[in-house]
Amino acid sequence: MTKFVSYITEAFQELKNNVSWPEWSEVQKLTIIVALFSVIFALLTWGVDQLFVKALEGFFNLIK
Helix, strand or coil: CHHHHHHHHHHHHHHHHCCCCCCHHHHHHHHHHHHHHHHHHHHHHHHHHHHHHHHHHHHHHHCC
16 A cells, blocks of 8 residues: 555656646647637538438438
């Protein structure tokens, strides 16, 4: 158990002393970029899905 507590303590010390954290304004900008990319990617995925739905509907209507 002492090894586990030591590991957690050392991990927090490393995060506190050795990690360089970005400025708050940079975090906000990057968050907006990730959110926009996620929305665009979701819309593109939906569009491709709709394209495949229409293509398969057309194909199955042809073979009826």
